Every structure is written in structure tokens, then in C-alpha cells.
Amino acid sequence: MKDWLDKRLVLITGKGGVGRSTLTAALAHAAQRAGKRVLLTEVADGGDDYSPLAQRFGLNQLPRKAASIAPGITGSQLLSDTGIELFFVSVLRSALLARTALGFEPLRRLFSAAPSLREMGTFFHLLTYLRAEQSPGHPLYELILVDMPATGHTLALTGLPDVVLRLVTRGPIADGLREGQSYLHDPLRTAAYVVTLPETLPISEALELLDGLETTRVPRGGVIVNRMPVERFSADETAALEGFLEHQPLFGAEAFSRIKDSRRAVERLRQLTSRPVSELPDFEESGEALIEKLAGALQ
């Protein structure tokens, strides 16, 4: 895994249970140590949703607006409502007018349910962070990390600009979406990584997600295989132990066969994708210590 530190926007995707949130937290720490002004975000819906990512920073949720969550790390939810409000303010050129329009119940309900509008709001919230500058020409957040939602929702989000632009070809929404695309589709500025485990099914799903990302034209940084078992046995030892364990079920046998299974699963992954594949070892640590280890491995 390289180059990711040079991007403006890094999307972390992958199905649940693969350690995505822990890894995203570790990336934020690694980026901060590399001297980047980093913003850590995740798509949220403004409710009291469980946030595994925020848990990694001792919070129930990331802040609703960018705020410090750890030394040198800023965090923010990506909220549809906030994005829509910011967008309205920019279009109607008046905060008061925007609030009046959005305070109107029918419109509020439309925006929470209507075609693509929720995703659009999320998208605009992200766009305002990408646009934010510390001083002219210097972005406020040099690197924005996004912990993406489950597969289906990820592709709904990355595919949003194309879908909406087919319907809305002119006007402020179209302009905003095109500006967003100028980041999202630019391999120099954006990379999406798919996190997976060294097992058959998660790897099949990672491959599907890679295809989906390509369809929505998001540059794919590569695949990160998390929790790769450490190889402790020489070829001779493996062969001898395999023969012995066939007749004698012992504690440790499952973990032993997982080493080989994992190796095979990753070989298959490497054959089926042209994108870079990187492996992270299965650290024994958990909690903060694990994030520390991962951040070290990622730097």
C-alpha cells in the first residue's frame, strides 16, 4: 500500500466484519504522523446509529461538524441534511432563505426520502470539506478519509453523480456534481481501497466491489487483506504436521490450516485482479494497541 498519503480523498470500503473501522482509524493516525492535516469522516444519517469508527476514538458518534477527535485528527460525520443545507445556502445565496425553505415540512420530508437526495446531501457535505481552504491554494484538510457504508450504499454514493447528471443536466446541482466528479474520478487525487479478509467469500465480495467501483469510475487504489495469519512453519514442518493431524485432532489444528487456506485465498485474489494487493498481519492486540500496530504497519 503506497501513494495513499499523496491523495486528497481516500475511500475505505469493504463489507462488515473485515475490520474496516479499525483500519480506517489506523490510517488516520498514520496520516497524522506523516504530518498531514487529516479529516476522518463517515456517512451517517444524523440519528443515534451505532458507529464502530467513533468507538475507536472513545465517542458514540463522530462530531456533526468538523472538530478535533484526537491530537492532530479532525473528525466529522457526513450528513445528508447538513449537505443539503450548505448547498441551499450556496444556491439561494442567503442562509435565511435556505433555512426557510428547509424548515418547510414537505420539503424536509422530500429530502429525507426522495430519489437520490439523501446521497446527494452526503455528497455535498463531503464536497464542502474538499473545497475548504486554510489559505488560498492550501486545502484546510490535506487528506480526507471516508469510512464508506456497506457495499450497496457505497456504490449508490459513488455512482450518484452519473445517475443524477443524466436527469439534471444544467443548474447548480449539476455544477456541484461535476465539481465533485473532478475529485472523485481523478486518480491523482482520489483512491478507493477495498478491505477484505483472507477467506473465499469475503474475497469474492471484494472482487465484486472492485468491479462496482470501476463501473462508477472511482480510481481503485487496491485491496487490503486484513488479518493475514503469520506463517510460522517451514515447508517440511507443514507437510509433517498435516500428515500427523489427519489422524489426531488437536487444539491449534484449525489455526494451523487457516494459514494455508489464507495463502490460497490471497493467491486467487492476486490472479483475479490487476490492482495492487497488500497484506496486513493478524496482530494479537486489540483495541487501541491494535490501532497502534496497524498505524505502524501502514506508515
Place this chain on the structure above:
Amino acid sequence: MTAPVLGKLLQQNKVIVCCGAGGVGKTTTAASLAVGAARLGRRVLVLTIDPSRRLAETLGVSRNPREPVPLPKDRQQAAGIKLPGRLDAWMLDAKLVADESVRRFAGSEERAKPILANRVYQQATTMLAGLHEYAAMKALHGFITGGAYDLVVLDTPPSRNALDFLDAPTRLAGFLDGAIFRMFLPSKSGLIGRAGSRLISKVLGLVFGDEFASELSAFFESFAGLFASLNADLIDVRARLMQPDTAFLLVSTPSEAAVAEAHFFHQRILQLGLPFRGFVLNRSQAGMTRKLFPDHALLPADASPALSSALEKLKWLARAEQLQVARDRGLLADLALRGGKEAFALALPNLPAGANDISTLISIADLVIAERRSGPR
């Protein structure tokens, strides 16, 4: 010891809803419970919304069927399912459900055509927030009231918030609520209604451009009646899910993060007043049969140096595994305690092959049925 909750569920319940975070094995659990219930002689439908379409492969049914497909005969036999028991599976296709609703509502293909051709509608069926969830509820309603099945097992959509499928349709319903909805239609009556409509069309025109805004209006106009009828179904099915013959189950894995999330969902289910009936702890070592610890005394006298050194290294892995077993047992006991006597806590083992063939489902169903006989531990 309480009566075996899981046995009663499989034998008597009308609806089982499997919830849990993504990647914990919800789909496999749902399918295995369905196999178990069908084996007890019930007519079972397992309904999945998983966009990765895993259940289709697991059950060997073709992709995107228009209606439920029975498990192939040889597999029914292999699974020990005998008449009157049967097992059908269906993958929910949100677009299919929506199109079907449009046709039924329109009454004729001719009248359905312009609605199906509306560009907003076409995008809505792929992008509408909550549409998958909405379609799930709609389909569930159809199958529960249809009478063809004794039990419907629902595998909920993968989502960061596993209970989204209950909330998302509500969001949609909030908008589709008659009074609100009419605001978006070209208004003919009422001063306030007209003023509201004017404000709306002005804002929509400014934001979206006039061309799209008028298409959006056309979409709302042709859908007004349809949405009202969908809403009535939604209220029905929500009420249905509160009934005692519905069971909500939570699937988790032993990982720290997954368990924390399961606790959160458990509270949420209780808050919503839904009938919570059990935890399934997947990929757990809690049920592991006693094995020997790797010891050099077990080696034959003529063991090679490679085997000898390998066994030494295996000890390290074995200790980790033993710790895991102890931890998983503690976890299971804790879940049983949290669930109370109305709920069960069942541990299922880690399945090596990725759990995607019928024999895997059968072996889990065996475990489930064994649990039924012995009651919760």
C-alpha cells in the same frame, strides 16, 4: 431451565427476522433455520435482500427469479425435508417488486407503461432511499398474508444500522403521507396548499432546473394513488412484526466489535417493542468438542525432526485456540443472560468452506435441531 425457545420458534412461529451487522453470517443463519423448520414439516419461505445474492448460490437457485423457487428435489431429500414440509427461497429484487406494484395498481399494461417509462421512476427504483427496505416489507406482507407458507424467514438487508429496514420505509412513508404529498402535486384547491405548492415548485426549479422539476412533478402525480396503497400495506406489516408469533433474532460473531454492535441492536429491538427471541453466535468456538493439547508424548517414537519442531510451534496456536474457546463460552453465557428466559443463545461453529453449499446448511440445521431437543444451555 425454560422450554426450548428455538424449538418453539421453528415449530410455531409465522415470521423469523434475522438481524445483525454485515458480515456476521446472517444469510447462512437464515437459510439454516429455514432448512431446520422445513425438516419439521413446515412450509417455509426464506427471503433475502442481500445485494451480494449469496443465498441464491447457497440454495442453488437461479438468479433473479420472478417468484419464490423451491429448493431442488435432490437437495430437499438430502436435507431430510419431507411433505408437507417444503423450502422455497426468494431473492428480493426491489425493482421487480416496484414494477409489479405499478402494474397491479395501474390495472393494465397500457396504463402502467408511462409510469414505468418515467425517468425519475427508473432512477428511483435503483436509488430511492429505503427502497430495498420498502420492497422487503411489501413482499413480506404479501407472503405472510398469502397463506402459501407457514413460516417466512427474513434475512435483513446489510446495513450499518441493521434495523434500517424498519426505519427507512418510515422515512419514505413520512413523505408519502397524503397531506404532505399533495403539496407536490399541481394544486387545485386551498389557498395554503397553493402557496405551499408555489414555494415548492420555485425552490425545486431553482435547485434542479425547470426541466427536471417538471419531470419530478409528473412522477409525483402518477404515483400519488400507488403510494397511498403501499402505505396501507406498510402499516399492516409493521403491526404484524409486533405480534408474538414473530421472532427477531440477532446474529453476531465473537469479535469485540460485532458483540458491541449486537448489544446495541438488542437494546434497539427492545426499545422498538419488537419481540426479541434469541442470539446466534456465529463462527464461535464455544461448542468445540474436547481436543487434546499438542504434546510430544503424542508423537510416535520415530517422529521426524520437522514434525517435532512443528508440534512445538503448534502449541502456541493451541494455547490461543483454548483461550478463544473459554472466551466464546463466556460470551455465550453472557448473551443467554442478557436475552432472558424468553430468548435463546445458540453458538454455531466456524465453517471452513465459506458456508456456500447445501451440506453446510444441513449440518448447521442439524446443530439447530439438536439444540431444539436439548433446550438452551
